[in-house]
Amino acid sequence: MIKKDGFKKVRLEKLFVSSPNTANSLLTMYGEEVTECISKNKNYQFFFSQTKTFDLIELEQLLQAVGWSRRPLRRVRKALDNSLLKVGLWQHDTRFPRLVGFARCTGDGIIDATVWDVAIHPVYQKLGLGKNLMSYILFNLKKMGISKVTLFADPGVVSFYKSQGWILEPKGNKCAFWYAN
Amino acid sequence: MIKKDGFKKVRLEKLFVSSPNTANSLLTMYGEEVTECISKNKNYQFFFSQTKTFDLIELEQLLQAVGWSRRPLRRVRKALDNSLLKVGLWQHDTRFPRLVGFARCTGDGIIDATVWDVAIHPVYQKLGLGKNLMSYILFNLKKMGISKVTLFADPGVVSFYKSQGWILEPKGNKCAFWYAN
Numbered sequence: 001m002i003k004k005d006g007f008k009k010v011r012l013e014k015l016f017v018s019s020p021n022t023a024n025s026l027l028t029m030y031g032e033e034v035t036e037c038i039s040k041n042k043n044y045q046f047f048f049s050q051t052k053t054f055d056l057i058e059l060e061q062l063l064q065a066v067g068w069s070r071r072p073l074r075r076v077r078k079a080l081d082n083s084l085l086k087v088g089l090w091q092h093d094t095r096f097p098r099l100v101g102f103a104r105c106t107g108d109g110i111i112d113a114t115v116w117d118v119a120i121h122p123v124y125q126k127l128g129l130g131k132n133l134m135s136y137i138l139f140n141l142k143k144m145g146i147s148k149v150t151l152f153a154d155p156g157v158v159s160f161y162k163s164q165g166w167i168l169e170p171k172g173n174k175c176a177f178w179y180a181n
Numbered sequence: 182m183i184k185k186d187g188f189k190k191v192r193l194e195k196l197f198v199s200s201p202n203t204a205n206s207l208l209t210m211y212g213e214e215v216t217e218c219i220s221k222n223k224n225y226q227f228f229f230s231q232t233k234t235f236d237l238i239e240l241e242q243l244l245q246a247v248g249w250s251r252r253p254l255r256r257v258r259k260a261l262d263n264s265l266l267k268v269g270l271w272q273h274d275t276r277f278p279r280l281v282g283f284a285r286c287t288g289d290g291i292i293d294a295t296v297w298d299v300a301i302h303p304v305y306q307k308l309g310l311g312k313n314l315m316s317y318i319l320f321n322l323k324k325m326g327i328s329k330v331t332l333f334a335d336p337g338v339v340s341f342y343k344s345q346g347w348i349l350e351p352k353g354n355k356c357a358f359w360y361a362n
Contacts, residue, residue: 071292075292075326076292078289078290078291079289079290079291079292079293082289082290083289106287106288106293106295107263108259108261108264108287109260109263110259110260110263111257111260112260112287112297114287114331138359141361145256146361147360148359148360149358149359149361150295150333150356150357150358151356151357152331152356152357153354153356153357154352154354155352155353155354155355158357161357162357166357166358166359167358167359167360168356169355169356169357170358171335171336172335172336173333173335173336173358174334174339174349174356175331175332175334175356176331176332176333176334176343176347176348176349176350177329177331177347177348177351178319178329178331178346178347178348179328179329179330180322180327180328180329180330
């Protein structure tokens with residue numbers, strides 16, 4: 001079992017013995033790498049999945065709920081296809097799991113990666129899910145052998161990242177953006 | 182002919198009529214998309230190529246000459262393979278073209294791209310090559326349909342990017358880095 005910073009890989013083999021139905025259902029829903037995300041709310045169960053297909057409309061609703069700007073679904077689909085890593089965080093339900101968190105990464109898969117579109121649905125904030133989502137992402141990027149991860153932080157979340165060991169503007173680095181018209 | 186901001190695509194078909202040897206040599210050396218980079222030094226000719234293979238040792242020497250830290254060649258090779266775009270800037274020579282500039286991009290190929298490892302060899306700086314390299318990169322990313330390009334600027338080059346229309350820290354965004362130990 002992998003247990004680290006608020007998440008744990010589900011031990012399917014054990015679960016198959018004690019509760020084969022549950023094991024099968026988790027496997028089908030979230031894929032073989034199904035990982036539980038620990039939260040402060042014990043009434044719900046949350047799972048990370050890197051393979052569960054997103055309903056793009058549900059994903060857009062989530063991203064808009066946290067204030068990201070609307071983007072054409074066709075472009076979002078292609079961006080997801082070309083991302084190095086995409087993680088959905090689901091509030092578990094045997095019939096209708098709900099997408100409550102998301103993040104994706106781009107990069108060269110070895111030297112650097114950049115995290116984009118980090119979102120936890122406002123209703124599910126303050127449960128530790130965001131912190132655990134970032135730990136889960138860094139854990140997986142590290143497993144790929146990536147040595148440096150970057151992101152762009154809104155003023156409102158700078159302290160969130162700082163408290164988790166991210167270094168703000170190392171060596172005076174400034175981010176610069178260029179927009180196509 | 183594409184002519185925009187300091188670079189122009191080489192018109193091979195015309196060149197083939199007037200000087201087939203030169204046309205053939207450029208094609209073989211830099212690939213079909215061979216593009217001339219205009220500079221202030223008229224004694225030399227410079228070309229961009231997205232396909233000419235890099236000698237990794239020559240590339241590392243260039244990156245170190247501008248102060249980037251040394252990285253294992255095996256990792257550099259994989260990072261290049263997985264980059265969205267990699268551009269070499271060559272001082273032309275019919276036998277031994279010299280790598281004098283470089284930049285690469287990662288990204289999802291549609292929504293965002295990040296520019297890394299921008300380098301112009303110190304000996305070739307102040308000729309307008311860096312500006313033209315960035316124009317060439319943005320032109321190619323725009324052609325792919327990418328709407329937002331990002332980069333991390335050292336304090337020493339912030340004004341360089343600013344003067345070319347890059348927006349520093351839009352909406353107060355700060356860059357954050359995380360390093361695997």
